[in-house]
Amino acid sequence: MSTAVQESEDVIIPNGVEYTERKIGELNDYIIPQEPGNSNEENMIKNVYESEHDLDDEREDLKTETIESKLKKLEIDGDTEKRIRLKNYENEKDMPEIMRLITKDLSEPYSIYTYRYFIHNWPNLCFLAFDEDKCIGAIVCKLDWHKKIVHRGYIAMLAVDEDYRRRKIGSRLVIRAIQAMVLKGADEIVLETEVTNKSALNLYENLGFVRDKRLFRYYLNGIDALRLKLWIR
Amino acid sequence: MSQTDDNGPSLEEKKNCNWKDITKDFFELCQQLNVGELVHDVHFGLFEAMSAIEMMDPKMDAGMLCNQVKRKVYDFDEALKANIIKDDNLESEELIGIIDSTYACVVTWLEGHSLAQTVFTNLYLHNPEAIKDKTLKSFCTAILKTVDLIRDRINKASVFEEEDFQSVSYGFKMASEVPSAKVISSLREVEDEFAKKVRSTKDKGEDNETRAKQHELYSAIYSRIKFTRFLYATLLAFSKDKCSGVDDIEKYLNGILDVLLSMQSTIHLGIKPEERECGLHDYPTIMGFEPLVNQRLLPSTFPRYAKITSIEDTMKYLSDMCTRFKFITGVTKCTFLHQAMDFFEDFSKLSPCVLSRSLLHLLVFPINRRFFGNEPLVDVVRDTIRNFIAPPALVPKSSIGSNPDARAYCDAFLQRAANTILQLVNISGQNRARQREKLAHIFEELANLEAEADKLDTYLHRLLMKNSQGQTVVCFVTWVLYHVLKAMFNYLYLGFELELYSPQEYYYIYWYISELHCSWWIPTLSRADNFLMESEAMIETQSGKSAKKVRRQQKKKGKPHAKEVHTAQIHQMLCNAFLKALLGFIRAKKLELADGSSIAFDSEEVRFRRRFAPFQVLSSPQPMAYCHFTDTIDLQRYKPVPEPEHLFQAACKGFQHAKALIEQPPSNQTEQATALLRICKYNIVAMSVLSTGKKEYERPLFDFTVHKHYPIITLKN
Numbered sequence: 001m002s003t004a005v006q007e008s009e010d011v012i013i014p015n016g017v018e019y020t021e022r023k024i025g026e027l028n029d030y031i032i033p034q035e036p037g038n039s040n041e042e043n044m045i046k047n048v049y050e051s052e053h054d055l056d057d058e059r060e061d062l063k064t065e066t067i068e069s070k071l072k073k074l075e076i077d078g079d080t081e082k083r084i085r086l087k088n089y090e091n092e093k094d095m096p097e098i099m100r101l102i103t104k105d106l107s108e109p110y111s112i113y114t115y116r117y118f119i120h121n122w123p124n125l126c127f128l129a130f131d132e133d134k135c136i137g138a139i140v141c142k143l144d145w146h147k148k149i150v151h152r153g154y155i156a157m158l159a160v161d162e163d164y165r166r167r168k169i170g171s172r173l174v175i176r177a178i179q180a181m182v183l184k185g186a187d188e189i190v191l192e193t194e195v196t197n198k199s200a201l202n203l204y205e206n207l208g209f210v211r212d213k214r215l216f217r218y219y220l221n222g223i224d225a226l227r228l229k230l231w232i233r
Numbered sequence: 234m235s236q237t238d239d240n241g242p243s244l245e246e247k248k249n250c251n252w253k254d255i256t257k258d259f260f261e262l263c264q265q266l267n268v269g270e271l272v273h274d275v276h277f278g279l280f281e282a283m284s285a286i287e288m289m290d291p292k293m294d295a296g297m298l299c300n301q302v303k304r305k306v307y308d309f310d311e312a313l314k315a316n317i318i319k320d321d322n323l324e325s326e327e328l329i330g331i332i333d334s335t336y337a338c339v340v341t342w343l344e345g346h347s348l349a350q351t352v353f354t355n356l357y358l359h360n361p362e363a364i365k366d367k368t369l370k371s372f373c374t375a376i377l378k379t380v381d382l383i384r385d386r387i388n389k390a391s392v393f394e395e396e397d398f399q400s401v402s403y404g405f406k407m408a409s410e411v412p413s414a415k416v417i418s419s420l421r422e423v424e425d426e427f428a429k430k431v432r433s434t435k436d437k438g439e440d441n442e443t444r445a446k447q448h449e450l451y452s453a454i455y456s457r458i459k460f461t462r463f464l465y466a467t468l469l470a471f472s473k474d475k476c477s478g479v480d481d482i483e484k485y486l487n488g489i490l491d492v493l494l495s496m497q498s499t500i501h502l503g504i505k506p507e508e509r510e511c512g513l514h515d516y517p518t519i520m521g522f523e524p525l526v527n528q529r530l531l532p533s534t535f536p537r538y539a540k541i542t543s544i545e546d547t548m549k550y551l552s553d554m555c556t557r558f559k560f561i562t563g564v565t566k567c568t569f570l571h572q573a574m575d576f577f578e579d580f581s582k583l584s585p586c587v588l589s590r591s592l593l594h595l596l597v598f599p600i601n602r603r604f605f606g607n608e609p610l611v612d613v614v615r616d617t618i619r620n621f622i623a624p625p626a627l628v629p630k631s632s633i634g635s636n637p638d639a640r641a642y643c644d645a646f647l648q649r650a651a652n653t654i655l656q657l658v659n660i661s662g663q664n665r666a667r668q669r670e671k672l673a674h675i676f677e678e679l680a681n682l683e684a685e686a687d688k689l690d691t692y693l694h695r696l697l698m699k700n701s702q703g704q705t706v707v708c709f710v711t712w713v714l715y716h717v718l719k720a721m722f723n724y725l726y727l728g729f730e731l732e733l734y735s736p737q738e739y740y741y742i743y744w745y746i747s748e749l750h751c752s753w754w755i756p757t758l759s760r761a762d763n764f765l766m767e768s769e770a771m772i773e774t775q776s777g778k779s780a781k782k783v784r785r786q787q788k789k790k791g792k793p794h795a796k797e798v799h800t801a802q803i804h805q806m807l808c809n810a811f812l813k814a815l816l817g818f819i820r821a822k823k824l825e826l827a828d829g830s831s832i833a834f835d836s837e838e839v840r841f842r843r844r845f846a847p848f849q850v851l852s853s854p855q856p857m858a859y860c861h862f863t864d865t866i867d868l869q870r871y872k873p874v875p876e877p878e879h880l881f882q883a884a885c886k887g888f889q890h891a892k893a894l895i896e897q898p899p900s901n902q903t904e905q906a907t908a909l910l911r912i913c914k915y916n917i918v919a920m921s922v923l924s925t926g927k928k929e930y931e932r933p934l935f936d937f938t939v940h941k942h943y944p945i946i947t948l949k950n
Contacts, residue, residue: 092269113282120269120279195732205735208835210843214731216666217345217396224666226732231839
């Protein structure tokens with residue numbers, strides 16, 4: 001009874017359409033918030049998570065080997081930014097900082113359960129950026145099955161403190177998250193952003209993301225979204 | 234925590250329970266949990282917690298909004314009793330304000346917002362029966378009927394998705410008991426009354442100021458009521474069977490635009506809200522409007538914050554909408570299915586509103602799914618194929634046309650094809666973003682139809698051979714291919730329009746389009762031409778004319794699909810020119826991503842494969858492979874390897890050729906041709922500058938404002 005996450009057997013799917021998974025509020029800079037997520041696959045994700053290493057150890061190794069070299073190339077060096085450290089989410093104590101960062105750029109705050117849904121289910125896909133003791137950036141992701149055939153990584157939220165922007169910290173966070181998702185077997189990585197959010201588009205397109213789809217009037221403020229996608233294989 | 238028991242204690246039992254406060258125990262027990270541990274019900278996990286609404290949170294709980302406003306929210310009856318709204322003897326300024334704000338709400342609703350949060354924030358619409366003021370009553374009844382009719386039309390046409398339109402009516406009464414004729418006649422009465430008032434206040438010399446003011450006010454109301462009548466009458470005429478209302482529509486619309494002009498010039502006369510409440514400045518708050526009256530009626534989808542369109546924008550919207558109405562009546566001049574389908578395409582390119590899309594759809598394919606309400610679609614498809622390629626099986630008096638088995642087989646195919654056609658037509662009625670999404674899925678259907686056509690062609694061919702009548706016939710396949718290719722072009726071009734491609738991708742997209750044009754589209758059209766002319770010749774010679782004479786006649790008349798072939802050549806030429814220009818930029822290293830080579834996952838081959846993935850299901854055209862592309866653009870094949878300047882020079886020539894083609898007949902002076910011509914002219918200049926090799930620049934910029942699919946290339950210094 002005290003386990004952190006237990007998914008229910010019968011998941012209610014709210015209409016199942018991507019439009020019902022709308023984001024709340026318009027976003028500044030590059031925050032890419034979540035979908036409240038549909039998914040009758042919630043259970044499956046868990047199982048996959050727990051079993052992927054037993055089942056797929058061999059294949060997994062092969063995969064990571066070929067991809068590891070690619071991952072290396074992704075590392076951004078730069079002496080000036082060495083003091084900015086990235087670290088993995090540890091526990092609930094990191095939560096207030098993540099919420100502070102993301103809420104700041106969001107007109108309508110999420111409830112703490114939105115954060116918990118992502119971060120407790122996929123704690124190793126959440127990263128924070130620190131300048132000394134100050135948390136100045138965060139990324140929140142998930143990884144589950146899309147239409148039961150594609151292992152899809154999803155970047156739910158990304159935020160960088162205003163004073164630390166234009167220093168590639170966002171890119172470093174995204175790269176770290178991509179690495180983690182790829183090692184977990186992601187086939188593709190997606191996210192949505194406002195058509196007008198040029199800095200987010202720049203960041204992701206420079207990492208190889210492609211505009212896969214336009215979602216007409218996707219946001220609550222009536223602005224279109226672009227679905228960005230990175231195909232891993 | 235234990236699971237809840239379905240057969241738990243009844244209410245009666247609960248009353249008799251001995252309640253015990255466990256708050257303290259609860260918090261004590263919580264202390265024993267480790268960080269990150271969560272106790273929850275089996276049926277209520279993190280996902281449910283996230284999807285739930287937090288009660289009392291002002292941003293999430295719609296019921297909390299009322300706590301932000303320090304006043305009572307009245308419904309119609311309460312507001313009347315409290316003397317907040319009038320139901321009789323409204324001032325002219327009040328009427329004008331109410332009418333304009335109501336239209337602002339209607340327009341906002343048409344842009345995809347909920348009826349409850351827009352139109353029905355007007356309290357008068359909740360019960361027009363109870364309104365004593367004749368003008369307001371007629372207006373409100375007419376608005377309800379109009380809204381109801383619009384809803385009916387859009388629902389029936391079914392060319393919308395949830396982001397386009399909210400069809401829920403929340404059980405509001407739509408004045409269904411009032412017949413439409415009554416609505417029109419009572420509007421007319423009011424209109425006549427005001428016409429009299431307008432006349433009687435015409436300038437007669439004395440007491441100028443007040444009289445002139447009165448005159449202005451009466452004219453403003455007169456034109457608003459007239460607009461309301463015209464709009465409703467137009468929509469009624471659109472709903473008539475077999476396009477029989479088209480003449481009336483044109484009549485009404487001619488008047489409506491003038492009326493709108495006079496409405497636009499009198500907006501300032503209406504009442505304005507006195508003070509604006511915090512958080513509500515996006516809504517009209519003049520007399521009769523209560524933004525909060527339906528706050529608990531939430532849409533079925535995620536509630537979007539509705540900002541009511543400004544009255545100025547509303548008038549512009551209505552005027553544009555009426556212009557669109559006028560445009561769509563033009564479809565009745567299309568006699569053939571392909572013409573009508575092209576009309577749909579052209580109209581869709583204007584990104585029209587959901588109402589005009591729906592009305593167009595219903596004009597051509599009303600509920601009975603007959604073409605213009607008249608002809609069964611199967612017959613129309615048969616005629617269309619006959620006109621397109623004249624298959625022996627569909628030509629009158631042909632030997633297989635009279636074979637009952639062959640006819641049955643053909644009919645089965647036509648039935649099947651008619652369904653696909655309907656799906657294609659439906660797609661072209663959707664919003665542009667959805668069109669691309671839906672097109673990606675139609676290729677499977679088209680591939681199946683291709684297979685059916687192939688089977689039919691083979692069968693008919695065998696039959697023909699038995700009757701020893703000549704060559705291989707691939708008529709049905711060719712016709713299906715025509716639609717397959719159109720869908721492919723649409724899919725690819727929509728990517729430009731929706732801003733999905735990055736400049737690094739343009740070159741393989743243009744390459745693919747160009748290949749489709751020259752290897753598939755033009756041959757398809759020429760094959761159809763040949764069949765048509767052969768069949769025509771056969772009929773003419775059968776009727777006694779000499780073969781020579783027939784041929785001469787045909788030559789004079791020109792090939793039936795010549796115009797389409799000509800357009801295709803222009804597009805192919807343009808795509809090729811762009812391909813060369815883009816290769817030049819790549820070779821000059823001016824098209825690289827900002828981060829250069831650090832993009833580990835950016836595999837062009839993967840992107841290429843994914844971009845054209847929906848075509849994989851088709852048997853023809855065979856999907857083109859990435860290596861095919863890299864082979865054709867491989868500059869190493871040339872000796873010496875061309876420099877960027879050479880490529881720009883070649884691009885320049887390409888644009889010049891394209892320009893020459895556009896200027897030739899049968900190109901018409903269409904908007905499309907003019908736009909393409911401008912693109913050629915600008916790009917010729919840019920390319921010739923670049924071909925000197927002396928131009929310093931940082932990178933090329935691509936401007937799609939003149940044409941959605943082809944950019945003007947400029948250079949960023």
